[in-house]
Each structure stands twice: as structure tokens, then as C-alpha cells.
Amino acid sequence: MSRTLQREGIWNTTISYAGILIGYVNTILLFPNFLDEAEVGLTRLLLSISVMYAQFSALGFANMSVRYFPYFRDENRQHNGFLFLLLSVPVMGFILTTAIFLLFKPAVVDYYITNSPLIIDYYYYLIPLALFALLFNMFTAYLRSLYKTIVSSFVQDFLLRILTTILISIYAFKVMDFQTFVLLYIIINSAGALVLAIYIIRLKQLFLMPSLAVLRVIPIREILYYGFFTFLGNVSTTIITTVDQVMISSYSLSDNGIYTTAFFMTSAILVPGRSILKIAHPQVAEFWKEKNMQGMGNLYQHVTMINLIVGLLLFVGIWANIDNLYDFMPESYRAGKYVVLYLALARLVDLATSLNGAILATSEKYKWDLAFNIVLAGLTIWTNWYFIPRYGIEGAALASMISLVVMNLARLFFVQIIYKIQPFTWQAAGVLAIAAITLGASYLLPYLGDVWLDLVVRSLMIVSIYAMLALNLNIYPEMNAWLRKVIYGVTGWKL
16 A cells, blocks of 8 residues: 555544544534434434535536546646536536426425424525535545545544534524524535635645646546446435435434434444545546556555454444443433444445445446446335334434445445455454454443443553554554554553
8 A cells, every 4th residue: 555545544534533523522412412303303414415415416527536637637737627627517517406406395395394394494505505515525526636635634524523513512502593503504514615725726726717628638528428427326325325314304303313313423433434535546546547456456455454443443432332422412312322233334344345436436347336326226215215114213224234235245246256356355354353352342341330431441441452452463564563653652662
């Protein structure tokens, strides 16, 4: 794995985990205790719908940036007008999507008016929120293609969350009504795009002038064709990841508040994968350009090992402390306990199969990835439709787990059969064994009588056992060398 990938991955992961800590403060301590369940559900649903709205508008151009930018890269020629193309098509898509969004308002009202009328009051707030989400996604894709990912990670994973902490803390003093809170919440979540625009200007990479050269590097028909297929794939993926919240909210915004709180509690598990993917995705595109399958296979396995080592540690830490975490929230939120388990297991499978989506999406077989996504989007809708009325929010989590596991296994086997590469080594089985031993050891520790004391002691025990086993068994030599260097620098201990 290249030093660039390691350095950027470490920085992205560090920023993301700092953001996760702030997110846990928001999700576990602040939102549940100062907003009711329906209000929490509304704020989460607004963000989820805006993500879907932005994906429809993007027309697949975020992935297009990763795949084709290596061919346009030429700073002296302002990257041949690439940024203008990257922004102009999605903006046209946003205009079209907004027209459809307004046209279908009566149907949305009918869907939510009985059980969740609060969302109707904020329907039009979604338009600016989705626009800035779209711009943020496009700027992030552009920066990722430039191998500049740290600032976008900082904005998304840290800055927006700390601003949310400040906002909810002010709201706790009852100096504003809930409508004002929602308006400011949307402004905060829209600010990320402006920060990235300023950063791109400082990099002197904001090349917005159109250029006819953009038509000569790669045929525009090929780009639009690729964008269309990745658009369908992205929409399918968005449906897979958001349809549960949309359906739950039609039954109860309060249930969505409980469900999304549990959902966020598992999000820490995905941080290593998302952080590494920001750098690995464009590197995968470079490997395709160079036809370097050996490099691709090595990257595939390295990323999987990093994801598993960190992700399994987080899984053990979250599940061993699950009752402690719910002690900080109103009792009603404890209904999401097994939602956490189902979603956490799904996320572990997502990590374990690592780069399969990026490999397919940037390959000549990208149409197959679309086929997987369309079938699985249908499976997700059907499983949610079947399980939610019967099992509520646990049914939604079970449906999401089934869909994510099936999608990732299908991609895994396809990549292995077609390209003869797969992400697993015997060391991956060793990491699973270490995680199982650590989780078992955590159950031997009785409850210590105080939630803070138990949380700290249990977490320190988990980290100590996990780290000692991983280091001494030398599960992943590259990471072990880095950890030993960090531990020696902080404590002076040689391990």
C-alpha cells in the first residue's frame, strides 16, 4: 500500500473518529434529551431525503469524476474544463429533480399526513438542503480525484458535527423555537459546500471556465453513457441505505428517531472503510488505467485488513457497552438495542468485502454493478415492506442487514470469478478470532455499579486485550509497526 494511501487514510480516520466522538455526544447525550423522539426523527429524515435528492440530481457524475479525471488531469490546461462539466450536468439534474419533487408533493403529503404530519411542514426546506448536499458531493469527488481528501473529511465528519453540538446546546437553553432550530440546522448542514469551494479556490483549482477540450479528451457520449449507468447504480444504493427511514417515518417519526439513533451508534464501524475508500477509489481507477491487477489485488487485501482490524474493535466496544450507552438516553430509546446488533453485523460484512464496489464501478464491467444494485434495491424495498409492519424498527434493521450482506457477497464472488482477486487472507480469520476472544472476555467483567466507571473500565479492557493479541500475534505487520512507533512515541514503551 502506498505511503500516500497510508498517510491520507490515517488522517482521514483520525478526523472521522474525532467526529464520531462528537457525533456520539450529539446522538446519545444531546438530541434524545432535548428533543422528543419525533423531532429527532424529523431531523434525521430531512438529511436522508436530501441525500436521496442529491443522488438523483448528480446523474452519476461523482463516480464519473473518479473514473475519468486521470485522463483530463493537466493543471496547465485547467484540467481541460473538467470541473465545469462535473458541475453543469448535476445542476441541470437538480433543476429536473426539483420539478419532479414539487410535482409529487400531493403524493408525499398523502403518505405522511396520517402518522408523521411534521415532515409536511418542512417539505420546502429540503430544496436548499439538497442543493448544497449535491455541491458538497461534487466538490468532494473533485478533491478526491486530486488526492485531497483531508479537508472534505474534516468538514463532513468534524466541523458540521461540532456546529450541530453548539446549535443543540443553545437550543437546550430554550432561546429559540423548534422551527428556528430546524432552519439553523439546515444552514449548518449546507455550509460544507461553501467551505470546500473556498478550499478549492485556495488550492487554485477552481477552474470553472468551459473548454472545448473537454470534448476531445474522452468522447462526451462515453462520459454521459457511463454517468447514466452509475446514476442508476447510485440511486439503487441510495434506496438501499435510506428506504428504511422513509418507510419507518410513514408509521412514526418517533420510531425513526429511535431507529436512526441506533443507526448512528453503528456508524463508527464504517469509519475506517470510508476514510480509506476516499483515497483508494481513485487509486483503483489508476490501476485500471495501468492494467495493474497485481497492485489492485494487493490493495484489495490491505484495505480489507485495516478495515477488519479497526471495525471489529469498534464492534466489540459498541456491543459490550450497549447497555451503558442506552443508560444515557430516555428509556424509550432502548427499543433500538437489537437494531444496533443487526446493523453492526451488516456493516462488518460491508467492511470485510471492502473495495468490491469501487473495483466494479471503475471497471469495464460497471454495468454488472448496476444490475446488482437494481436487483438489491428491489430486495431492500420488499424486505422493508415485509418486515417493518411485522417487527417494527427491528424488522427494518433485519431488512437492511439482509440487503447489505447479499449485495456485498454478490459483488465479492463476481470480482473473484471475473478478475481472480479477493480480499481475504488467513490473517483475516485471525482478526475474527481475536475479536471473539475479546468480546468473550468483556462478558466476564461484572457491571461495576456506575455507568461512567463501567464504560471506561470495560472499554480500556477491550482495547488492551485486543491490541495485545493483535500485536503479539503479528496479525498485520504493517499496522503493528506503525502502532509500536506511536505507542513508543507517546509512552516510551517498547512493545
